[in-house]
Amino acid sequence: xxxxxxxxxxxxxxxxxxxxxxxxxxxxxxxxxxxxxxxxxxxxxxxxxxxxxxxxxxxxxxxxxxxxxxxxxxxxxxxxxxxxxxxxxxxxxxxxxxxxxxxxxxxxxxxxxxxxxxxxxxxxxxxxxxxxxxxxxxxxxxxxxx
Amino acid sequence: xxxxxxxxxxxxxxxxxxxxxxxxxxxxxxxxxxxxxxxxxxxxxxxxxxxxxxxxxxxxxxxxxxxxxxxxxxxxxxxxxxxxxxxxxxxxxxxxxxxxxxxxxxxxxxxxxxxxxxxxxxxxxxxxxxxxxxxxxxxxxxxxxxxxxxxxxxxxxxxxxxxxxxxxxxxxxxxxxxxxxxxxxxxxxxxxxxxxxxxxxxxxxxxxxxxxxxxxxxxxxxxxxxxxxxxxxxxxxxxxxxxxxxxxxxxxxxxxxxxxxxxxxxxxxxxxxxxxxxxxxxxxxxxxxxxxxxxxxxxxxxxxxxxxxxxxxxxxxxxxxxxxxxxxxxxxxxxxxxxxxxxxxxxxxxxxxxxxxxxxxxxxxxxxxxxxxxxxxxxxxxxxxxxxxxxxxxxxxxxxxxxxxxxxxxxxxxxxxxxxxxxxxxxxxxxxxxxxxxxxxxxxxxxxxxxxxxxxxxxxxxxxxxxxxxxxxxxxxxxxxxxxxxxxxxxxxxxxxxxxxxxxxxxxxxxxxxxxxxxxxxxxxxxxxxxxxxxxxxxxxxxxxxxxxxxxxxxxxxxxxxxxxxxxxxxxxxxxxxxxxxxxxxxxxxxxxxxxxxxxxxxxxxxxxxxxxxxxxxxxxxxxxxxxxxxxxxxxxxxxxxxxxxxxxxxxxxxxxxxxxxxxxxxxxxxxxxxxxxxxxxxxxxxxxxxxxxxxxxxxxxxxxxxxxxxxxxxxxxxxxxxxxxxxxxxxxxxxxxxxxxxxxxxxxxxxxxxxxxxxxxxxxxxxxxxxxxxxxxxxxxxxxxxxxxxxxxxxxxxxxxxxxxxxxxxxxxxxxxxxxxxxxx
Numbered sequence: 001x002x003x004x005x006x007x008x009x010x011x012x013x014x015x016x017x018x019x020x021x022x023x024x025x026x027x028x029x030x031x032x033x034x035x036x037x038x039x040x041x042x043x044x045x046x047x048x049x050x051x052x053x054x055x056x057x058x059x060x061x062x063x064x065x066x067x068x069x070x071x072x073x074x075x076x077x078x079x080x081x082x083x084x085x086x087x088x089x090x091x092x093x094x095x096x097x098x099x100x101x102x103x104x105x106x107x108x109x110x111x112x113x114x115x116x117x118x119x120x121x122x123x124x125x126x127x128x129x130x131x132x133x134x135x136x137x138x139x140x141x142x143x144x145x146x
Numbered sequence: 147x148x149x150x151x152x153x154x155x156x157x158x159x160x161x162x163x164x165x166x167x168x169x170x171x172x173x174x175x176x177x178x179x180x181x182x183x184x185x186x187x188x189x190x191x192x193x194x195x196x197x198x199x200x201x202x203x204x205x206x207x208x209x210x211x212x213x214x215x216x217x218x219x220x221x222x223x224x225x226x227x228x229x230x231x232x233x234x235x236x237x238x239x240x241x242x243x244x245x246x247x248x249x250x251x252x253x254x255x256x257x258x259x260x261x262x263x264x265x266x267x268x269x270x271x272x273x274x275x276x277x278x279x280x281x282x283x284x285x286x287x288x289x290x291x292x293x294x295x296x297x298x299x300x301x302x303x304x305x306x307x308x309x310x311x312x313x314x315x316x317x318x319x320x321x322x323x324x325x326x327x328x329x330x331x332x333x334x335x336x337x338x339x340x341x342x343x344x345x346x347x348x349x350x351x352x353x354x355x356x357x358x359x360x361x362x363x364x365x366x367x368x369x370x371x372x373x374x375x376x377x378x379x380x381x382x383x384x385x386x387x388x389x390x391x392x393x394x395x396x397x398x399x400x401x402x403x404x405x406x407x408x409x410x411x412x413x414x415x416x417x418x419x420x421x422x423x424x425x426x427x428x429x430x431x432x433x434x435x436x437x438x439x440x441x442x443x444x445x446x447x448x449x450x451x452x453x454x455x456x457x458x459x460x461x462x463x464x465x466x467x468x469x470x471x472x473x474x475x476x477x478x479x480x481x482x483x484x485x486x487x488x489x490x491x492x493x494x495x496x497x498x499x500x501x502x503x504x505x506x507x508x509x510x511x512x513x514x515x516x517x518x519x520x521x522x523x524x525x526x527x528x529x530x531x532x533x534x535x536x537x538x539x540x541x542x543x544x545x546x547x548x549x550x551x552x553x554x555x556x557x558x559x560x561x562x563x564x565x566x567x568x569x570x571x572x573x574x575x576x577x578x579x580x581x582x583x584x585x586x587x588x589x590x591x592x593x594x595x596x597x598x599x600x601x602x603x604x605x606x607x608x609x610x611x612x613x614x615x616x617x618x619x620x621x622x623x624x625x626x627x628x629x630x631x632x633x634x635x636x637x638x639x640x641x642x643x644x645x646x647x648x649x650x651x652x653x654x655x656x657x658x659x660x661x662x663x664x665x666x667x668x669x670x671x672x673x674x675x676x677x678x679x680x681x682x683x684x685x686x687x688x689x690x691x692x693x694x695x696x697x698x699x700x701x702x703x704x705x706x707x708x709x710x711x712x713x714x715x716x717x718x719x720x721x722x723x724x725x726x727x728x729x730x731x732x733x734x735x736x737x738x739x740x741x742x743x744x745x746x747x748x749x750x751x752x753x754x755x756x757x758x759x760x761x762x763x764x765x766x767x768x769x770x771x772x773x774x775x776x777x778x779x780x781x782x783x784x785x786x787x788x789x790x791x792x793x794x795x796x797x798x799x800x801x802x803x804x805x806x807x808x809x810x811x812x813x814x815x816x817x818x819x820x821x822x823x824x825x826x827x828x829x830x831x832x833x834x835x836x837x838x839x840x841x842x843x844x845x846x847x848x849x850x851x852x853x854x855x856x857x858x859x860x861x862x863x864x865x866x867x868x869x870x871x872x873x874x875x876x877x878x879x880x881x882x883x884x885x886x887x888x889x890x891x892x893x894x895x896x897x898x899x900x901x902x903x904x905x906x907x908x909x910x911x912x913x914x915x916x917x918x919x920x921x922x923x924x925x926x927x928x929x930x931x932x933x934x935x936x937x938x939x940x941x942x943x944x945x946x947x948x949x950x951x952x953x954x955x956x957x958x959x960x961x962x963x964x965x966x967x968x969x970x971x972x
Contacts, residue, residue, distance in 0.1 A: 011356060021524070064933075137885065
């Protein structure tokens with residue numbers, strides 16, 4: 001190519017380079033994790049089919065997943081590990097203080113441990129955020145009857 | 147040279163008028179812009195302009211005629227025939243406009259497009275007349291060295307013009323924290339980006355000069371600059387403006403090109419007029435000595451030819467212009483569109499003024515300086531482009547307060563191939579042509595008959611743009627809503643209430659339909675899926691309601707209804723006057739029938755509230771004053787209405803709902819109002835529902851569960867004793883259930899949310915503690931932790947979350963398309 005044509009073409013070529021390199025990729029999505037997949041499988045399979053290890057792994061991946069905490073609490077409770085279950089219910093309430101289901105689950109656990117006052121507190125909290133709830137009303141009635 | 151200067155000013159004003167006419171016509175022609183801006187009269191000044199436009203037209207013709215008097219008087223004067231033809235044609239058109247007043251009646255029709263194109267013919271024709279009448283100055287080829295120096299200096303000037311305003315803009319913005327080094331980084335980033343842009347312009351100019359070298363004709367160089375301006379304006383108008391208002395395809399290209407040509411023609415017209423002083427100089431000193439550089443002539447509209455004073459003043463005022471342009475439009479902006487257009491204006495002024503101020507060195511036609519500068523600009527730009535993510539986050543924050551950086555950063559985003567394909571899919575599900583949709587019959591109850599429960603009165607206040615954190619039941623720092631607080635104490639306050647749509651256009655239909663709708667702005671056959679209306683009709687409700695521009699397409703006017711605020715436009719609906727009329731109507735109502743009231747008051751809408759002065763003595767630290775003051779007024783009127791209901795023994799027989807169609811941005815990260823962006827302050831809404839005591843018995847309400855305003859319709863079914871069928875996650879479900887109903891699905895389910903206006907979709911999950919957004923308009927994905935603070939905060943999104951969000955959005959959009967028998971033609 002002659003110098004004459006280079007004179008004419010280079011600004012256009014440089015402009016093409018500018019245009020070609022102008023754009024940047026949209027913010028790279030952060031490194032892959034499988035927190036969502038884990039939570040999804042928790043929901044899909046139901047807590048009963050997952051081991052404690054599965055559920056704990058899910059929680060480690062997404063420490064804020066209240067549903068998994070509740071599932072783990074229920075699994076511990078079924079395995080007669082009341083202390084661990086209570087930890088999970090309280091952890092769930094730490095994230096979602098107004099979760100009436102977690103309040104009721106914790107209240108039931110406390111009632112089984114003969115902590116009627118604690119169960120009443122949980123029932124009242126559940127009714128405050130879920131007025132009219134049958135499970136919460138029944139828990140309140142049973143706790144008061146103790 | 148008073149006459150050419152005055153004529154140049156007249157031509158600028160004349161062009162501004164015709165460009166405004168054309169812009170209005172094209173907005174009217176775009177179905178989206180017409181339904182969102184023109185029809186509801188969001189900008190009342192626009193209405194005034196339309197009414198006065200025939201008179202402005204006449205004035206424009208009169209002024210133009212005065213500037214052409216010498217040509218009209220002397221038939222042998224140069225350009226006399228062209229001037230006479232122009233004046234005759236323009237006068238006839240002005241008379242026609244005065245007689246027919248076309249802008250008032252064009253509506254959303256093809257005539258808008260035709261009139262828009264026709265309006266642009268006037269500045270182009272006038273430019274041709276002036277080019278015949280006024281002589282061209284003698285030209286020399288562009289001084290390339292001067293152009294290079296001017297480009298670099300202009301980049302610095304433009305960058306500084308915005309940087310000076312950053313501290314002021316930062317004071318008005320909410321939620322932007324930039325450390326000291328962030329400012330330095332931001333300014334460096336802006337300079338690199340601006341230099342890159344200006345160097346690209348320089349390369350285009352240099353390319354023109356090398357092509358023109360072939361002919362050794364400086365005039366060709368000048369005309370190629372003008373053509374370049376027309377092309378650049380066309381591209382900006384199509385890709386920035388038309389894209390923002392969903393105006394695409396052949397007509398949008400034609401409109402953009404016509405506007406681009408008109409802008410370039412006017413520019414050249416003003417350049418010709420402002421260069422007349424050079425011609426005088428040339429005639430007194432000899433052509434060769436004072437011939438004008440072709441690029442200097444192109445820069446003449448802003449900087450003139452003979453004196454540097456105007457250019458110096460322009461550069462000195464540039465920071466003020468940059469700040470004022472952005473500040474004056476930010477509250478009413480549409481996805482930063484006007485602010486971005488302002489950046490182009492500032493850049494053009496900077497480039498032309500600095501070029502005028504840059505000394506010329508005789509016949510510097512070297513290409514090497516341009517080459518070196520372009521290499522440096524390219525290198526700097528790529529250094530900034532490859533900054534680590536932490537620095538990129540700071541640049542993103544800085545862009546929120548520097549429109550020029552926002553312009554470049556938004557434009558430079560590039561999607562990967564799979565993302566681009568996904569975005570294309572989202573676009574195929576957005577603003578769907580109504581003729582491609584088959585409206586389904588949607589019913590919550592089969593064979594709907596009158597309720598066995600005595601129907602209560604229902605009062606539905608949907609306060610447009612009311613944010614939850616501006617209402618005391620949701621934010622204890624609010625002290626200006628005591629009446630709403632009193633109502634809330636006797637009501638159910640839903641803590642996690644959201645709108646399905648980030649804009650009124652689809653949020654209101656979703657409330658009436660009781661669920662999501664296919665993404666279209668024309669709701670054909672809406673009565674077939676208007677579940678709320680079906681409930682009202684089955685129970686012989688008397689509808690006392692406003693007919694805003696949306697509801698008039700959703701709800702038929704019939705003998706059984708009472709229209710409130712008759713004669714008022716959508717943007718004029720004021721809760722206080724509406725309530726006053728409602729109270730009057732309730733006094734004379736048919737007592738055998740229950741009343742349903744609906745209104746969409748605009749008191750808080752940013753286009754209305756910001757026009758209202760805050761009364762003396764009121765102050766709202768921590769809140770946006772004009773919005774807070776408007777809410778205080780609403781609060782008083784709502785309180786008065788509750789008192790009215792109580793004193794008329796209606797309160798305990800009424801369902802009273804206070805909510806909003808969506809929230810609003812009030813300076814968060816530089817955003818104002820609501821457009822395409824799907825952010826926490828727009829998606830979260832207040833939802834307060836008062837029930838009569840008789841309806842509270844036996845119902846359970848999970849106040850902490852995720853709820854939508856689209857749950858209201860099925861909730862009213864449930865309250866009236868029906869058992870509404872569960873139509874799935876795209877539809878509403880009752881907020882009020884039996885005591886043993888399990889509401890846990892609300893806590894587990896993933897819910898689709900969407901923008902009303904563009905391909906922006908999101909998923910709410912974890913009981914509304916997480917919101918993930920896919921923005922195919924801005925080319926960004928985002929994730930929000932909504933449990934943080936009153937509204938939430940943006941958090942990092944993992945690839946797994948993003949993939950899951952994309953999967954969930956596609957799945958639910960597929961379900962929605964299936965409901966509406968829609969198959970995207972892709």
